[in-house]
Amino acid sequence: MAPPSSRRSGFSKKAQYSVFTGYLLATLGALLGLALLALSLWQPSALAPLQGGAQDVVSPAGRAGATVRAGSGSVADTISAYWNAGAQNATLREEVEIARIRLAEAEAVAAENERLKSLLALAEGEIEPVATTRLIGSSSTSSRRFAYLSVGRVDGIETGMPVRSARGVVGRVLEVARSSSRVLLLTDSESVLPVRRAADDTVAFAEGRGDGFLRIRLINLGLNPLQEGDVFVTSGAGGYYRPGVAVAVLTELTSDGGLARLMANPSATDFVSVEPIFAPVAVGAALVPVEERIDSAENDAPSAQGGGGN
Amino acid sequence: MIERLAPTARADRYGNRINRARSPWRAASVPYATIMIASLLPFLLLADVVPLLPPLGFLMFLGWRIMRPGLLPIWVGVPLGAFDDLFSGQPFGSAVLLWSIAMITLELIETRFPWRGFWQDWFTASLGAAAYIALAMVVSGGPLTMAMALATVPQIALAALLYPFIAQVIARFDRFRLSRSRRIG
Numbered sequence: 001m002a003p004p005s006s007r008r009s010g011f012s013k014k015a016q017y018s019v020f021t022g023y024l025l026a027t028l029g030a031l032l033g034l035a036l037l038a039l040s041l042w043q044p045s046a047l048a049p050l051q052g053g054a055q056d057v058v059s060p061a062g063r064a065g066a067t068v069r070a071g072s073g074s075v076a077d078t079i080s081a082y083w084n085a086g087a088q089n090a091t092l093r094e095e096v097e098i099a100r101i102r103l104a105e106a107e108a109v110a111a112e113n114e115r116l117k118s119l120l121a122l123a124e125g126e127i128e129p130v131a132t133t134r135l136i137g138s139s140s141t142s143s144r145r146f147a148y149l150s151v152g153r154v155d156g157i158e159t160g161m162p163v164r165s166a167r168g169v170v171g172r173v174l175e176v177a178r179s180s181s182r183v184l185l186l187t188d189s190e191s192v193l194p195v196r197r198a199a200d201d202t203v204a205f206a207e208g209r210g211d212g213f214l215r216i217r218l219i220n221l222g223l224n225p226l227q228e229g230d231v232f233v234t235s236g237a238g239g240y241y242r243p244g245v246a247v248a249v250l251t252e253l254t255s256d257g258g259l260a261r262l263m264a265n266p267s268a269t270d271f272v273s274v275e276p277i278f279a280p281v282a283v284g285a286a287l288v289p290v291e292e293r294i295d296s297a298e299n300d301a302p303s304a305q306g307g308g309g310n
Numbered sequence: 311m312i313e314r315l316a317p318t319a320r321a322d323r324y325g326n327r328i329n330r331a332r333s334p335w336r337a338a339s340v341p342y343a344t345i346m347i348a349s350l351l352p353f354l355l356l357a358d359v360v361p362l363l364p365p366l367g368f369l370m371f372l373g374w375r376i377m378r379p380g381l382l383p384i385w386v387g388v389p390l391g392a393f394d395d396l397f398s399g400q401p402f403g404s405a406v407l408l409w410s411i412a413m414i415t416l417e418l419i420e421t422r423f424p425w426r427g428f429w430q431d432w433f434t435a436s437l438g439a440a441a442y443i444a445l446a447m448v449v450s451g452g453p454l455t456m457a458m459a460l461a462t463v464p465q466i467a468l469a470a471l472l473y474p475f476i477a478q479v480i481a482r483f484d485r486f487r488l489s490r491s492r493r494i495g
Contacts, residue, residue: 023414025385030410032388036403041451047402054396058350065354137353139399141365141465143447143458146399148353187360189452210452211461212360 052177062136239282
């Protein structure tokens with residue numbers, strides 16, 4: 001198809017000028033974009049209110065979408081469950097047998113834990129979540145991995161709060177708008193999470209790779225003690241996440257650790273809970289320069305910025 | 311006695327040709343509305359652990375530009391890109407920059423190849439989408455790794471395969487845009 005003849009400027013001075021102006025405006029627009037991009041990469045918080053406001057506006061639609069998604073997701077699950085019912089029944093029965101044994105063992109461990117804690121006089125209550133909500137949306141086309149929540153500053157959400165589902169850690173609140181907030185998912189390439197192996201105390205970092213896997217990097221280098229199938233839980237280091245929440249399962253070994261798959265896939269989660277920062281003092285202390293005393297900077301500790309670029 | 315004509319005899323695909331005109335509001339607003347809805351749609355879908363969904367807003371924008379040259383002014387990448395940036399999760403300004411560059415590039419391609427067909431349009435759109443996804447990854451603000459680059463391959467493939475469908479959708483919207491709805495006299 002040839003372009004419409006009306007777009008050829010010919011000898012008309014007016015048409016020639018308007019074509020020229022179009023090119024000029026487009027070039028200026030590109031330069032404006034470049035400037036905005038540089039600003040938002042340099043100072044991520046400068047333009048965040050703009051995006052936060054827009055998220056606030058569309059979050060009701062997202063909430064409706066999340067409800068529909070939760071309903072429609074179960075239809076496919078129901079059909080597939082029906083299809084596999086026979087084989088699944090046998091496997092599940094076997095699993096229940098094993099689980100009962102493990103449960104009894106766990107009860108024993110819990111009782112012993114209780115005894116040891118009472119010896120140490122440690123008081124530990126259940127952590128009350130700040131909010132329980134659905135993930136309303138995500139950056140599903142960008143190479144960055146963000147999700148959005150329909151709760152925000154008015155609900156008491158603050159930057160840095162951990163977000164978890166029933167299966168494990170989902171991510172951490174990165175930016176808070178009035179009634180919505182942005183979550184940095186664990187698979188984002190800027191996300192780093194201190195973890196330990198559930199079975200023992202092998203400590204490591206779980207870094208997002210941007211391709212759906214977490215890279216487990218051991219802190220103590222040497223002989224790699226990991227095995228496929230190892231479960232990693234949060235270690236509590238850094239102060240954001242409370243210790244002992246499931247994070248990932250190792251699927252592949254590398255020389256300095258391995259690759260792990262997430263426990264809590266954000267697209268499969270239904271409800272997530274936002275928990276308070278585990279140890280705000282530790283988070284604040286990490287922001288204080290070494291030369292300064294911690295108590296002198298303690299006053300502004302709670303407004304800890306949640307690391308990780310944009 | 312004049313025989314009654316078939317009701318479709320004086321109509322074309324835009325509707326009745328007598329006594330009807332197209333609505334100027336609809337003719338001007340449909341491209342912008344569809345591009346903005348396409349920008350918003352991926353925000354409402356819940357992502358998997360890897361980016362799989364192609365940038366629908368950009369594909370729609372590319373489609374309108376390729377199928378109806380001259381309909382969108384050349385500087386339109388600024389407002390539409392800014393809207394896309396609000397919801398894409400990219401740092402603000404990345405779509406403003408990339409959509410403006412896309413507009414200028416397509417204008418140059420059109421000057422070079424004035425006669426085009428569907429296959430060439432598909433080729434242009436696929437190349438454009440691939441370049442867009444790669445550049446968007448570069449300016450996303452995160453560190454660049456090989457794993458991330460490999461993760462965009464399915465997204466690029468899906469974007470290339472989606473163009474014929476997008477072209478169909480745009481053709482439907484274009485027919486709706488130009489349908490004669492206003493009654494004259």
